Amino acid sequence: xCKVICTATCKGGDGKTTSTVNISAYISKRKKVCVVDLDPQxxxxxxFGVRQSELKACKTIYDIFFYLxxxxxxxxxxxxxxVHSCVIHTSEVDLIPSTTKLxxxxxxxxxATNCEHLLxxxxxxxxxxxxxxxxxxxxxxxxxxxxxxACADSVLIPxxxxxxxxxxxxxxxxxxxxLKKRMxxxxxxxxxxxxxxxxxxxxxxxxxxxxxxDFGNIHIFAPIIPERxxxxxxxxxxxxIHEYAPNSDAAAAYAEVAEEVMSHA
Numbered sequence: 001x002c003k004v005i006c007t008a009t010c011k012g013g014d015g016k017t018t019s020t021v022n023i024s025a026y027i028s029k030r031k032k033v034c035v036v037d038l039d040p041q042x043x044x045x046x047x048f049g050v051r052q053s054e055l056k057a058c059k060t061i062y063d064i065f066f067y068l069x070x071x072x073x074x075x076x077x078x079x080x081x082x083v084h085s086c087v088i089h090t091s092e093v094d095l096i097p098s099t100t101k102l103x104x105x106x107x108x109x110x111x112a113t114n115c116e117h118l119l120x121x122x123x124x125x126x127x128x129x130x131x132x133x134x135x136x137x138x139x140x141x142x143x144x145x146x147x148x149x150a151c152a153d154s155v156l157i158p159x160x161x162x163x164x165x166x167x168x169x170x171x172x173x174x175x176x177x178x179l180k181k182r183m184x185x186x187x188x189x190x191x192x193x194x195x196x197x198x199x200x201x202x203x204x205x206x207x208x209x210x211x212x213x214d215f216g217n218i219h220i221f222a223p224i225i226p227e228r229x230x231x232x233x234x235x236x237x238x239x240x241i242h243e244y245a246p247n248s249d250a251a252a253a254y255a256e257v258a259e260e261v262m263s264h265a
Contacts, residue, residue: 003265004192005134006152006174010132010168012139015158015195017043018231019254020136022090023156025092025240026258031088031131034087037061037098038119038144044201045097048090049238055099059086062101069105069112080125087126092240094130102144109143116143116183120151131265149176150183154190154264158225159211161194161204166211173215190264192217193257196227223256 007020021044024035037044038061042052059082067082068074088095109115123133135148149155155176159165169192180187192215198204212220225231230245237244241251 002130003132003150003154004123005132005261006145006148006155007134007136007146007158008149008155008172009139009158010141010171010175010249011164014075014139014165014168015225016139016162017047017136017231018224018235019156019158019193019195020134021047021235021255022241022251022254023258023261024132024134026255027262028093029242029264032129033132033134034094034096034130035134035136036096036119036123036124036148038098038102038135038148039098040099040103041138042098042102043235044136045095045099046094046138047235047240048095048240049166050088050090050095050097051126052099055097058088058097059247060097060099060101061086062105064096065102065105065109065118068106068118068122072113073208074121076125079122083122083125092243107141114152117148119147121142123151134180146179146183149179150188152184152187154188156190156193156196157201157263158193158197161207161211163207166214168205169211169215179186189218191221193221193225195225199224200225205254221260223253223255223260225253225257226250229239 008018009016024033027033030125086096137145137148159169228250230248231241231250234241
């Protein structure tokens with residue numbers, strides 16, 4: 001049975017894509033994993049070592065959405081073939097990549113029939129082939145993110161322990177709850193994950209305590225992702241932290257989180 005996990009935040013810089021990469025990459029050591037890049041900025045695609053120049057002749061998530069927007073009468077066999085043709089096998093996970101072309105669909109997507117459930121329909125053709133599918137969308141809640149939340153089983157929320165992270169958390173939870181009521185009643189919160197944490201700073205400690213005080217009714221992952229140079233360097237080499245710096249404390253922290261995610265299944 002496949003579990004679909006979406007990572008979501010209201011603001012950039014909270015380690016959303018980095019967390020998607022490093023949790024999914026660890027899980028892929030033992031499970032069959034696919035990750036889907038729903039962001040026109042394509043950071044997830046780049047992080048897994050797939051450059052934009054390599055995708056000029058390849059099908060991407062853009063082609064899936066364009067097909068669904070452009071066709072009222074969907075040919076399931078044709079769509080299944082398209083979805084499978086988009087999957088790239090990286091050294092760590094299977095990936096449905098994104099490019100800047102995806103931004104062209106922002107204005108077209110609202111006009112599509114059942115526009116918030118297009119991804120759910122597309123992924124139905126590959127779900128039986130995977131144990132986990134991770135969805136990474138642009139920070140904020142555009143229609144691509146709505147599509148991700150509409151088909152997700154759970155949502156993981158990375159947050160940086162500072163005033164901006166806390167404010168973002170206060171904004172993202174009501175939005176998720178609203179979307180849950182409106183289009184996906186089975187959606188649950190996988191947990192809140194502290195990222196880029198500097199243990200020696202009183203500021204980070206104070207805001208971490210604040211999150212526990214104000215959002216303690218929601219699961220908060222005990223492992224904390226420390227701020228480390230290796231985490232920010234890994235994407236330049238197209239690697240997860242587990243490939244780039246497997247013995248680092250950041251890799252160990254992400255491994256703990258991934259183990260907990262697997263225990264939730």
